[in-house]
Each structure stands twice: as C-alpha cells, then as structure tokens.
Amino acid sequence: MAEVVVFVVFAFAALAGAFVMLLARNPVYSAIGLLTTMFSIAVFYVLLDAHFVAAIQVIIYTGAVMTLFMFVIMMIGVDRDEDTSERIPYQRPIGIVLAVGFAAVIVAAGSGAWVTGSASFATPDLNGTIEAVADELFGTWTIPFLGTVFLLTIAALGTIALARYGPTGPRPIDDGEGRT
Amino acid sequence: MSGLELLIVAGIKVIAAFAFLVLTVLVLVWVERRVVAFMQNRYGPNRAGPGGILQTLADGLKLFFKESMTPRKAQFLLYIAAPVLAVVTALLVFLVIPIGAPVTIGDTTYTLQVTDLNVGVLYILAISSLGVYAVALAGWSSGSKYPLLGSVRSAAQMISYEAALGLALVPVIMFSRTTSLAGIVEAQSGTFGGFLPAWNIVLLPSFVIFLIAGFAETNRAPFDLVEAEQEIVGGYHTEYSGMRFAFFFLAEYINLFNMAALTATFFLGGWNGPVFGPTWLQYLLPVVWFLIKSWAVVFLFIWARGTLPRIRYDQLMAFGWKRLIPVSLVWIMLAMVAIGVRRFGLPWA
Numbered sequence: 001m002a003e004v005v006v007f008v009v010f011a012f013a014a015l016a017g018a019f020v021m022l023l024a025r026n027p028v029y030s031a032i033g034l035l036t037t038m039f040s041i042a043v044f045y046v047l048l049d050a051h052f053v054a055a056i057q058v059i060i061y062t063g064a065v066m067t068l069f070m071f072v073i074m075m076i077g078v079d080r081d082e083d084t085s086e087r088i089p090y091q092r093p094i095g096i097v098l099a100v101g102f103a104a105v106i107v108a109a110g111s112g113a114w115v116t117g118s119a120s121f122a123t124p125d126l127n128g129t130i131e132a133v134a135d136e137l138f139g140t141w142t143i144p145f146l147g148t149v150f151l152l153t154i155a156a157l158g159t160i161a162l163a164r165y166g167p168t169g170p171r172p173i174d175d176g177e178g179r180t
Numbered sequence: 181m182s183g184l185e186l187l188i189v190a191g192i193k194v195i196a197a198f199a200f201l202v203l204t205v206l207v208l209v210w211v212e213r214r215v216v217a218f219m220q221n222r223y224g225p226n227r228a229g230p231g232g233i234l235q236t237l238a239d240g241l242k243l244f245f246k247e248s249m250t251p252r253k254a255q256f257l258l259y260i261a262a263p264v265l266a267v268v269t270a271l272l273v274f275l276v277i278p279i280g281a282p283v284t285i286g287d288t289t290y291t292l293q294v295t296d297l298n299v300g301v302l303y304i305l306a307i308s309s310l311g312v313y314a315v316a317l318a319g320w321s322s323g324s325k326y327p328l329l330g331s332v333r334s335a336a337q338m339i340s341y342e343a344a345l346g347l348a349l350v351p352v353i354m355f356s357r358t359t360s361l362a363g364i365v366e367a368q369s370g371t372f373g374g375f376l377p378a379w380n381i382v383l384l385p386s387f388v389i390f391l392i393a394g395f396a397e398t399n400r401a402p403f404d405l406v407e408a409e410q411e412i413v414g415g416y417h418t419e420y421s422g423m424r425f426a427f428f429f430l431a432e433y434i435n436l437f438n439m440a441a442l443t444a445t446f447f448l449g450g451w452n453g454p455v456f457g458p459t460w461l462q463y464l465l466p467v468v469w470f471l472i473k474s475w476a477v478v479f480l481f482i483w484a485r486g487t488l489p490r491i492r493y494d495q496l497m498a499f500g501w502k503r504l505i506p507v508s509l510v511w512i513m514l515a516m517v518a519i520g521v522r523r524f525g526l527p528w529a
Contacts, residue, residue, distance in 0.1 A: 032258070035313070042306075052299050058306035059302065059309055064309065067335055067338075067339055071335045074316070075332065130299065
C-alpha cells in the first residue's frame, strides 16, 4: 500500500518535472524540472529494491550532470532571452506524430509479458544488489562493459580535442592566472 | 518486528536523531566561537548562561523574531525553497551514521542509527551532491550579484572536491568489503598485533584526502571562498535574514558535525573502543567513544579555521584537480595492488 502511494506521488512528480522542463521560460526552472524527474526515477529504483542503481542515479544524473547544467546556465547568464522561433519546418506536426507513435509503442510493450521483468528478480536479495550488479557487469558482460568504457573515454578525448584544436592548430590555454 | 512496531521505532529514531543534531549544533556554534576566540586572544561569548553556553540559543531566538526580508528581484518560490533544501539534505546524511553499538532490549536488538543502508556510502555521496543545489539555488534566486558569485563558486568547488571525497573512500570500501556504514565500523573492530586498534586510519592518504575534501565540502576555512566576507559580502546567503538565514546556519553546522562523524566512522573506528562494566555502561561507552572521536575531528576543523588563511580561487581549483584527484587515483591503484598481493600472493612467488 505504502509503495503504491509513494509510486503515485513520484510518478506525478516525474511527469510534472518533465512538463516544467519543456514549458518553463527560464532555463533554471527547466533544469529544476529535469532534476525533479531524475530524482523521481531514483525513487522508482528504490521501490524496485534496486538501491545501488538508485544511489548511482542520484549521484550521476541528479548530482553531477544537473549540477554541471546549472553551472553552465549560471555562467552563460540566465537573464538572456532565448530565441524560441522554430527553424525546422513542420516541427510541431512531426513532433505530435512521433509522440503518438512513441505512446503506441509504450502501450504495445506494456501489454507484452517481457516488460514485467525476469523471474529471477522476483525476490531480490536486499543485501546483494551491489554484488548482483557487479557479478553481471564484471562476469557476464565484461566485454560490452569494457567497450562502453572505451566509448566514453573516446567521447571525452574527442571533447577535449574539439575544444583545444581549432582549424589552425592548438588553441592557447588560459591557466586562470592570465598566462597562456 | 511487526509493521506498526517498525514504524514506531523508526519514528522515535528519526525524532531522536533530529533532537541530537539540533542540540549538537547548539553546543557546536558556542564551542567554535569560544575556541577561535581563545586562539585569537579574545574571550568570545561568555555572558549568556554558564561560560556563555546559551549564546547560540539567544542568537537563534533573535533570528526567529527578526523579519525575513525578500529582495524585489528574487525568484520567490526557489528563494524560500533553498534554505529548506539545505536543512533537509544536511539532516538526511546523518540517518545512516551509527552512533553506538546495537542495543538489546528484551528480545529485540535496536541499532543506534536510523537505518543501515546496504549502499550507505553511496547514499551519503548522493545526498551531499543534492546539498549543492541548496547553495546554488539560494545564490541564483536572490537576484543579486554577490550571492550569484558565491553560488557559482560553490557549485564549482563542490563538484571538484566531491570527486576527491568519493575517490578517498574507495580504498576504505575495498578494505572493508562493504558500503554499509555499520559494516565499515564492524570491519574496524579488533586490533593489529594485540594493542593497536585496527582503524582505517592506516589508510593514511585516504584519511588526509578525505579530510581536505571535507573542509572544502563544508565550505570551511581555508576553503571558505563561497562566503568570503572580504570579497563577496556573505556569499550565497547575503540576501537572507531571519529564520531563512538561521536555516542555512543550522545546515552549515549540521554538515560540519556530519563530516566529523563520517571521518570518525570511516577512519577512526566509529564507536569501537574498550568496553567494560555493567550492561548499561557497555551500551553507553560506544556512544561516548563515538562522540569523543567526532568532537576531536570537529576541533581539528575549528583549529584549521583559527590557523589557516583562505586560499585563492585558482589555487583551490588547481589543488583539487591537479593534486588531490591524481593522488587519490594513484592511491586507489596502490591499494588494489596491496589487496591483490594479500589475496593471491606475490606474482613471482
């Protein structure tokens, strides 16, 4: 019973956060909306007894990613008005069609049995969520996991390369003390 | 235990934890002012109550009756939400800290922590990363330039040092083989060679990195750039007054005590210590050990504030990213090698 109440409250919070994120005129409120959604998703993980995933969700998405968002929004100035004119033709009709299609896929998936989860997680061992995740990650899925690690490293290196090197060679770096 | 019993026990524990923290802050603020005063050859508050111990209460009452002003350009909703968020996140961290050995009354054993989470360490990191928002939002929603500068500084500082804080805990988790705080304390019971307590302080680099990052996370000297009075007035809480300011003040000191309690739990053996005497004393002594260790770390924090000058902003960033994080990464690798050698023996043996 308590689980249902918590789920309903945070389901509405997640949806409300998503709407605020889309509709808010001020980018800071958009960030707060996204933050609410991320946090609500972490609560869903707790309800599913996936405590480890919930903690990671909060640390990475709610903590690190959203803090960086906020930081960037504050740095570039929140008072500047955003250009909200739409440049892509027929953006709204296409968006509506895609949204309806997505909803149809969700409904279709929801009626299938496979989204209800595999039977092995029916009675999760509360003291073993970290161990269970670690076993899967470093046992069964080691190679895909390492592949993901390489992908992320390449992405990080690419970001640095794009920021550091212009078309004419390396850009000078300011070390924060006025020297380059 | 039945569901209702669980609920009642949890309720009592939460209220007890809240009362404990508020009382701790009441004493903590007075201790800090007195100790810093003595370090600076002053008396400090010594009028209200014996030795001035009621000074914090008096200040709190004064703030309670003061007007809470709101700047005209403030974003009101976030402006009043920020102090609440600050206190809530500060209180939440304490929930998983064990302050004493489990107590058995009748047939039931009660742990002296509100709840023992299997992912305790990650929970603490998660909640403290939420604490950044209180400061960032307070600064931005005030609609004033000094608070905004303070909050931008704090966001940068807390992201940077949170990484070092988390990395410093990795060797502790690896040696304790658990992320539950009760488990980490348990792993530190016993002795090395019969006389040295088996505390995690032997992981000295971790301890030092954690402590330094702790100074930065709690925004205290020498890392108090967030509220550097000489540069940006009061930082993120410049525009707050009355109870709203009191909330930030409360949160700040709860965070300080939390950080000290966490240091004691992770590195100084938590509530472990010699226990003797009748049963009630055996339950009381671990709490006493825990408090002594925590307050020793608190004193260290105050001592640093009375001794060290504030560092420059670029020094702060360079120290965090170019020294602290690389050192903790190297230390994690060394710890891994040590664990590997202990488990599998030397590679050439």
